[in-house]
Amino acid sequence: MTLQFTSVTPEAIGAAVEALSRGGVAILPADTVYDFFGRADVPESVDRVYAIKKRDRGKPFMLYTNREQVDKWAELTAVARRLIDAVWPQPLGLVLNKTSSVPGWFTGGSSTLAVVTASNSIVAPVTERVLGPLFATTVNYSGEATVRSGDEAMAFARYVDVFVADDAQVLYNRPSTIVDCTVSPPAIIRVGTIPAAVISEIVPEVAFDPSRLR
16 A cells, blocks of 8 residues: 655655665655655665666666765765765766665666755655665656656556655756766766756866767
């Protein structure tokens, strides 16, 4: 049975933390869209979301984290630290080399992963309180439009353990910008909420790589 909440409350946060801590799956409003959330170190959680979305296993999920925990999951470069200090918790994803705390099967054997954070009043505390790496991916079937409202997300509620609908938490109308910090020079591979010009001000050497745009 799915626990459903129509707004962010302490009860909703607690239910999401409990479900995710035991390896369940939740739908929560992130800063830009509604996302599926699960534990990146629990194979059943990861497999479940791939099945729900009908997503190719060659397309990895992002990790949600924060300033305090990011170095548990990713090896921070000097460029990444500059971007985190200047931009987080705004929607900026960073591609980094993973640490051994993230299982290799989660990234399909790749040494890299993408990390992002959130500032809204449910994802931020859930990320802080769940003791383990949290992955997230947009609520939709693979190849279809992403879900930006609770009414749309409701169609997926039956698949998960906890569903929280609160459109006030979706703060931006564009996806996160993504910068690959594992290459030299670092490269912008998706332009979203954070304009490329802002990234260039922080990291003047950054390149724009249209061949890798997501």
